[in-house]
Amino acid sequence: RRARDIGARVAFFEPRMHEEVARRVLQENRVSRALQEAEFQLHYQPRVELKSRRVVGLEALVRWRNPDGTVDPPALFIPFLEETGRIVEVGRWILRQALEDQAEWARRGFLPLPVAVNVSPVQLREPGFVNEVIDLVAQIEGAPGAAACGLEIEITESTAMSDIARTSAQLKTLRDHGVAIAIDDFGTGHSSLAYLALLPVSMLKIDRSFIATMLEQKDSRTIVEAVISLAHALGLSVVAEGVETRAQAALLERLACDQIQGFLIARPMDAWSVTAFLPQAGRTGAADRTEAR
Ligand code: C2E
Ligand code: MG
Ligand code: MG
Numbered sequence: 001r002r003a004r005d006i007g008a009r010v011a012f013f014e015p016r017m018h019e020e021v022a023r024r025v026l027q028e029n030r031v032s033r034a035l036q037e038a039e040f041q042l043h044y045q046p047r048v049e050l051k052s053r054r055v056v057g058l059e060a061l062v063r064w065r066n067p068d069g070t071v072d073p074p075a076l077f078i079p080f081l082e083e084t085g086r087i088v089e090v091g092r093w094i095l096r097q098a099l100e101d102q103a104e105w106a107r108r109g110f111l112p113l114p115v116a117v118n119v120s121p122v123q124l125r126e127p128g129f130v131n132e133v134i135d136l137v138a139q140i141e142g143a144p145g146a147a148a149c150g151l152e153i154e155i156t157e158s159t160a161m162s163d164i165a166r167t168s169a170q171l172k173t174l175r176d177h178g179v180a181i182a183i184d185d186f187g188t189g190h191s192s193l194a195y196l197a198l199l200p201v202s203m204l205k206i207d208r209s210f211i212a213t214m215l216e217q218k219d220s221r222t223i224v225e226a227v228i229s230l231a232h233a234l235g236l237s238v239v240a241e242g243v244e245t246r247a248q249a250a251l252l253e254r255l256a257c258d259q260i261q262g263f264l265i266a267r268p269m270d271a272w273s274v275t276a277f278l279p280q281a282g283r284t285g286a287a288d289r290t291e292a293r
């Protein structure tokens with residue numbers, strides 16, 4: 001009976017498995033082509049300090065421009081890249097591109113600003129990851145005329161809390177080489193507060209689900225307040241993500257949140273458009289015109 005069951009299952013699943021394998025091969029070929037044909041693209045979203053109203057950083061967000069001109073958001077392809085491990089290769093390209101864009105802005109006379117890059121747990125699990133990052137920063141910042149602009153790495157709360165001994169050692173090495181660490185989507189995972197205090201982190205980013213609902217839902221507002229207090233108690237700065245309205249920005253300012261990011265300031269934009277947002281040596285930052293209040 002058991003054997004027949006197994007037989008039936010195999011017969012049932014086999015054709016679908018072939019389909020699945022074929023689909024994967026096709027998709028994986030698309031990734032190689034995308035890297036060759038420069039179909040991946042970085043957009044940047046500025047982050048503003050509430051106190052000064054100035055742009056204090058830029059987050060790199062990857063996009064996939066298909067040959068037909070449509071653009072896929074990361075939610076559509078990052079999970080696949082992670083499952084297949086191809087995020088390692090693509091992530092390498094993302095880091096290099098972000099640092100090169102940043103160096104180019106500095107060369108063109110804009111004040112250096114840190115750039116934040118999202119890093120997947122699959123990249124962190126690669127044994128050579130930390131050294132690669134350090135080498136890349138040294139290579140790009142070591143180029144003639146380059147400025148040290150600062151790199152930040154964003155990892156999600158669940159990534160930060162998994163395999164804590166290893167992650168914490170990796171993050172310490174990065175920090176010792178001048179790379180700042182931010183915990184992304186904070187509030188959506190499970191944090192051990194004891195671990196959080198030990199991790200070499202400099203920033204917490206409150207997940208946008210709490211920001212989106214904090215004006216209507218008491219619970220969300222309580223969480224936002226608690227995360228801000230927690231961050232400050234630990235000596236970290238805190239960023240609210242997904243800020244879309246002036247009312248949200250005003251509440252966050254009252255709650256002493258340090259920085260905001262979101263459509264209220266700007267939608268993610270290409271590297272060229274970003275220069276309109278960058279402060280230039282000798283004049284005040286364009287952020288002053290965004291009036292976050
Ligand atoms: P994240 O790191 O939390 O990035 C913030 C996401 O919120 C971005 O979506 C951004 O476009 C969106 N966003 C920003 N402001 C607002 C707002 O005011 N309202 C709303 N509704 N959304 C806002 P995006 O670009 O689709 O990225 C989604 C997620 O994909 C990111 O979340 C990050 O986890 C991942 N991701 C993006 N780029 C990369 C990358 O280069 N590497 C890796 N590993 N993951 C990436
Ligand atoms: Mg992020
Ligand atoms: Mg986030």
Ligand code: MG
Pocket residue numbers: 185207208
């Ligand atoms: Mg998020």
